[in-house]
Amino acid sequence: MPEALDKLIATLGRLPGIGRRSAERIAMAILRDPAGSGAELLGVLQNSLQQLIPCRTCGNITLRSQDPCVLCTDPRRDSRILCVVEEPLDILTMERAGVYRGRYHALMGKLSPMRGEGVRNLRVDELVSRIRKEGVAEVLLALNSDVESDATAAYLHEVLATQNVNVTRLARGLPAGSGLSYTDPITLTRALENRQTW
Amino acid sequence: MPEALDKLIATLGRLPGIGRRSAERIAMAILRDPAGSGAELLGVLQNSLQQLIPCRTCGNITLRSQDPCVLCTDPRRDSRILCVVEEPLDILTMERAGVYRGRYHALMGKLSPMRGEGVRNLRVDELVSRIRKEGVAEVLLALNSDVESDATAAYLHEVLATQNVNVTRLARGLPAGSGLSYTDPITLTRALENRQTW
Numbered sequence: 001m002p003e004a005l006d007k008l009i010a011t012l013g014r015l016p017g018i019g020r021r022s023a024e025r026i027a028m029a030i031l032r033d034p035a036g037s038g039a040e041l042l043g044v045l046q047n048s049l050q051q052l053i054p055c056r057t058c059g060n061i062t063l064r065s066q067d068p069c070v071l072c073t074d075p076r077r078d079s080r081i082l083c084v085v086e087e088p089l090d091i092l093t094m095e096r097a098g099v100y101r102g103r104y105h106a107l108m109g110k111l112s113p114m115r116g117e118g119v120r121n122l123r124v125d126e127l128v129s130r131i132r133k134e135g136v137a138e139v140l141l142a143l144n145s146d147v148e149s150d151a152t153a154a155y156l157h158e159v160l161a162t163q164n165v166n167v168t169r170l171a172r173g174l175p176a177g178s179g180l181s182y183t184d185p186i187t188l189t190r191a192l193e194n195r196q197t198w
Numbered sequence: 199m200p201e202a203l204d205k206l207i208a209t210l211g212r213l214p215g216i217g218r219r220s221a222e223r224i225a226m227a228i229l230r231d232p233a234g235s236g237a238e239l240l241g242v243l244q245n246s247l248q249q250l251i252p253c254r255t256c257g258n259i260t261l262r263s264q265d266p267c268v269l270c271t272d273p274r275r276d277s278r279i280l281c282v283v284e285e286p287l288d289i290l291t292m293e294r295a296g297v298y299r300g301r302y303h304a305l306m307g308k309l310s311p312m313r314g315e316g317v318r319n320l321r322v323d324e325l326v327s328r329i330r331k332e333g334v335a336e337v338l339l340a341l342n343s344d345v346e347s348d349a350t351a352a353y354l355h356e357v358l359a360t361q362n363v364n365v366t367r368l369a370r371g372l373p374a375g376s377g378l379s380y381t382d383p384i385t386l387t388r389a390l391e392n393r394q395t396w
Contacts, residue, residue, distance in 0.1 A: 001290075002261045008246040011239055016223045025214045028287040030243070031250050031259045032306065038247050041209055045228070045243065048206040049236050052229050061229045063200045089226040092199075108230065 005031070057130070059106030059123065060091045071095075071104055078102045080137040084127065084156065086110050086144060094142060102140070105130060110143065110152040122152070124159060131163050141169040203229070255328070257304030257321065258289045269293075269302055276300045278335040282325065282354065284308050284342060292340060300338070303328060308341065308350040320350070322357060329361050339367040 005027060013023035030038045055062045055069035062069035071077065071091070081102030085091055091104050107122045130136065139160055143149040153169065160167050172190040174183060183191075203225065211221035228236045253260045253267035260267035269275065269289070279300030283289055289302050305320045328334065337358055341347040351367060358365050370388040372381060381389075 002250060002259070002264075004246050004249040004261070005259055008242055008250075011242040014235070015239075016227050017220050018224070022215050024290060025287060026216070027246075028259065028285065028290070029214050031246065032252055032257070032286050034247050034251060037212070041213075042240075042243055042247060044206055044209040045240055048202050048225075048229065049232050049240055051202040052200060052206075053232060054230055059230070061200070061203055061226065063202070066200075087226065088230050089223060092222060092226070 054088060054106070054108070058091070058104040059088050059108055060104060061088050076101075079134050081140060082127075082130065082134070082136045082138070083140045083142050085142050086149065086152070090142065102138075103134070103136075107152070110148050111155060112148050114148075119155065124156070127156075128159065128163065131160075131165055136165055138166040138168060141167065143169070145172065252286060252304070252306070256289070256302040257286050257306055258302060259286050274299070277332050279338060280325075280328065280332070280334045280336070281338045281340050283340050284347065284350070288340065300336075301332070305350070308346050309353060310346050312346075317353065322354070325354075326357065326361065329358075329363055334363055336364040336366060339365065341367070343370065 008027045008030075009020070009023045012018055012026050013020050015023075018026070030041060051063055051065075052061050053064050053067060054060070055067055055072060057068040057072045060069045060071055078101055082105055083094065083100060083102055084105050084107060085094065086107050086109065088106050088108075091106060094100050094104070105123070105127050107124070107127070109117050109121050111118065111122070127139075131139065139156075141153050141156060143153050157167060171194060172187070173194055174180070174187065174191050180188075206225045206228075207218070207221045210216055210224050211218050213221075216224070228239060249261055249263075250259050251262050251265060252258070253265055253270060255266040255270045258267045258269055276299055280303055281292065281298060281300055282303050282305065283292065284305050284307060286304050286306075289304060292298050292302070303321070303325050305322070305325075307315050307319050309316065309320070325337075329337065337354075339351050339354060341351050355365055369392060370385070371392055372378070372385065372389050378386075
């Protein structure tokens with residue numbers, strides 16, 4: 001196999017959700033038709049990297065010419081509540097639900113000793129300074145629910161304890177549309193502990 | 199969502215095995231770190247498209263500076279047997295098994311009326327002219343086993359009947375490591391029909 005092909009497959013294989021076999025399929029699909037789908041992907045990628053950046057304030061992907069982004073500058077959004085997420089993708093997910101009307105702050109990662117990612121890699125100083133500057137009353141932690149994310153939440157809780165701010169987090173419980181018999185013990189334990197009067 | 203982001207997600211979503219949600223994850227992974235993984239992917243893709251092309255003879259992905267490819271020029275490979283596959287990726291799969299020592303010919307597709315792909319889109323004329331020029335004695339059809347691939351095989355069978363060549367195809371039967379009770383009826387029917395004396 002030519003080295004250039006090997007390198008393309010390896011690079012594609014480092015993208016999220018792409019394994020070795022998928023990377024091979026994609027590389028071949030690009031290279032079998034270099035003037036068609038290959039050139040198209042290259043052009044679109046080049047254009048995206050020229051035009052788009054993470055918002056300097058919240059981390060949401062935005063146009064270079066619109067930084068801070070529309071979510072940070074929309075006067076109808078409530079600046080008193082700040083939703084902390086791990087990644088820009090999470091902002092997209094939150095916005096899709098369409099019920100949150102406050103501001104965002106992406107940490108750009110989580111505490112992960114395994115991958116050598118510590119406190120310095122996270123946008124925590126920026127978070128603290130925003131809380132002061134923007135008059136934030138509530139910080140809503142919307143992190144994932146794995147061990148590393150829980151550690152990140154615990155760390156943020158400690159940092160934010162010194163700030164004059166209310167810290168909340170997303171509820172844990174049964175996901176919508178799920179059957180009770182398919183629910184894992186940890187989810188069920190949390191749903192029980194957090195049971196609500198109805 | 200900025201139009202450039204929408205377009206990147208749509209383009210990634212047309213790659214094989216990538217759905218809308220995966221495309222979003224990948225787009226965000228590229229754009230959250232534009233100078234890092236974004237620039238790396240762009241560079242590797244650019245380099246690959248400059249250096250690699252489908253081999254003019256067999257369709258295998260090869261260096262622009264090595265066309266025909268190593269498989270077509272290796273004197274130790276048997277030119278009398280020609281393996282016909284649908285895509286360059288299939289050549290990679292065949293080579294990985296490591297038992298085939300003949301030459302290859304990728305059709306670059308299959309008959310697919312649904313997608314408007316007919317005989318003209320396939321490299322069949324090139325196949326016929328190679329059979330004559332290279333003195334091929336056996337054409338081994340190594341196509342997939344779906345309806346469109348079967349139709350392609352039937353069409354090739356007809357075309358090759360006029361050539362002085364032996365046409366074979368890969369055996370159908372139980373895959374290695376599978377349990378009988380997991381086998382679908384069609385596979386089992388073929389395994390029965392093609393049962394071997396042992």
